[in-house]
Amino acid sequence: MNNFSYLQATRxxxxxxxxxxxxxxxxxxxxxxxxxLMKLNVEVHPQLVDINQLPLTGxxxxxxxxxxxxxERMSDVGENPQVIDNYPVISEALLASASPQLRNMASIxxxxxxxxxxxxxxxxxxxxxxxxxGSGCPAQQGDNRNLAILGTSESCIATNxxxxxxxxxxxxxxxxxxxxxxxxxxxxLVDFHLLPGSTxxxxxxxxPGELITAVTVPNAPHARRSHYLKVRDRASYAFALVSAAxxxxxxxxQIRSARVALGSxxxxxxxxxxxxxxxxxxxxxxxxxxxxxxxxxxxxRPRQENQFKVELVQNTLVRALTTVAAxx
Numbered sequence: 001m002n003n004f005s006y007l008q009a010t011r012x013x014x015x016x017x018x019x020x021x022x023x024x025x026x027x028x029x030x031x032x033x034x035x036x037l038m039k040l041n042v043e044v045h046p047q048l049v050d051i052n053q054l055p056l057t058g059x060x061x062x063x064x065x066x067x068x069x070x071x072e073r074m075s076d077v078g079e080n081p082q083v084i085d086n087y088p089v090i091s092e093a094l095l096a097s098a099s100p101q102l103r104n105m106a107s108i109x110x111x112x113x114x115x116x117x118x119x120x121x122x123x124x125x126x127x128x129x130x131x132x133x134g135s136g137c138p139a140q141q142g143d144n145r146n147l148a149i150l151g152t153s154e155s156c157i158a159t160n161x162x163x164x165x166x167x168x169x170x171x172x173x174x175x176x177x178x179x180x181x182x183x184x185x186x187x188x189l190v191d192f193h194l195l196p197g198s199t200x201x202x203x204x205x206x207x208p209g210e211l212i213t214a215v216t217v218p219n220a221p222h223a224r225r226s227h228y229l230k231v232r233d234r235a236s237y238a239f240a241l242v243s244a245a246x247x248x249x250x251x252x253x254q255i256r257s258a259r260v261a262l263g264s265x266x267x268x269x270x271x272x273x274x275x276x277x278x279x280x281x282x283x284x285x286x287x288x289x290x291x292x293x294x295x296x297x298x299x300x301r302p303r304q305e306n307q308f309k310v311e312l313v314q315n316t317l318v319r320a321l322t323t324v325a326a327x328x
Contacts (some may be wrong), residue, residue, distance in 0.1 A: 019209035070109030089226035156200035222247030
């Protein structure tokens with residue numbers, strides 16, 4: 001790990017100003033991902049700006065939306081009774097993540113910024129376009145069992161490994177940002193992460209020094225009838241092979257509205273509008289669910305070691321949809 005200076009910020013302006021002056025600096029909250037990457041020399045920062053003292057906490061469930069402060073810890077949000085009752089997919093995604101110790105440390109804002117688990121990205125002995133633009137992508141023909149089948153490019157097939165972001169984009173979440181000048185903006189979370197294209201090193205729409213302050217989620221019938229299903233090699237402390245976050249509003253056996261997002265199959269958390277189109281207005285039957293699952297992977301581009309994900313994600317999605325429909 002490289003040497004770095006440390007600044008503890010007590011005001012948002014002090015934090016954002018520090019990164020405006022030094023774009024190579026980084027915010028640190030729980031540090032559960034950042035410190036790992038710094039130990040591997042995958043990320044090198046001359047300064048860390050501690051934002052744990054910033055007033056960016058709070059879990060507020062109002063009539064119109066749920067608001068979660070960026071500095072809330074994953075465990076606190078996942079175990080919050082209002083989240084469990086009204087946004088179960090969020091609670092389930094959080095409690096299926098990492099380990100209890102890490103969930104007690106990791107922040108909501110930091111979780112949305114976690115980076116890929118691709119082995120080539122994390123091993124500096126290999127080239128990686130995400131780490132060093134233009135150096136190459138050995139995963140294309142190498143070890144790609146856990147990598148993406150949707151949203152890939154010739155430059156990168158690294159999967160986004162998150163759970164929370166998948167649940168949040170399924171529910172039309174919005175991420176709120178603030179820069180050093182105090183300018184605030186709100187970005188739909190589905191647009192927050194970027195496809196790799198020819199610039200896989202640029203992963204989000206964050207501008208230098210911009211800070212995540214909160215996440216909001218609209219209150220909706222499909223949010224209350226939602227579910228997160230994570231399929232992995234082992235039952236504890238493992239990243240997903242595939243996951244599905246779904247929400248349904250079903251009345252009289254007909255689906256009035258549907259939300260579908262997929263995890264660990266895309267280069268970003270993957271909202272499947274194709275699946276939602278098949279589901280909306282259709283009967284809540286297994287045949288409908290299988291048609292939606294087929295639509296979700298219509299544009300999949302698997303590599304030699306991850307072709308199994310095409311079938312696995314369909315089965316996972318059907319199972320998740322069946323579980324939610326049974327609750328309607």
